[in-house]
Amino acid sequence: MDNWRRGCTRLLSWLADERRLATPWTLETAVDMLWSLMSWTVSERLLVDRGWTPQEYGEHMANLPQAAFARGHAPDAHAAGP
Numbered sequence: 001m002d003n004w005r006r007g008c009t010r011l012l013s014w015l016a017d018e019r020r021l022a023t024p025w026t027l028e029t030a031v032d033m034l035w036s037l038m039s040w041t042v043s044e045r046l047l048v049d050r051g052w053t054p055q056e057y058g059e060h061m062a063n064l065p066q067a068a069f070a071r072g073h074a075p076d077a078h079a080a081g082p
Helices: 002-017 027-037 040-049 054-069
Strands: none
Touching: 002 027, 002 054, 027 054, 040 054
């Protein structure tokens, strides 16, 4: 878990250093949120309870930091659906 938190800190520090961390996030609160979303409980709920495939889960988790924490991020055109 410490490695996961360090990875979150590294990723979100990059956004903060480039002044792209979206309001109202601070580096600390963004790291806390991303780290908590990587919990086994969240994974289990989505993969087991909701039936997401590992590929779907991975794709959404890969897009989450930029979509949730980056200033000026334009949502993916096909994320909204038809």
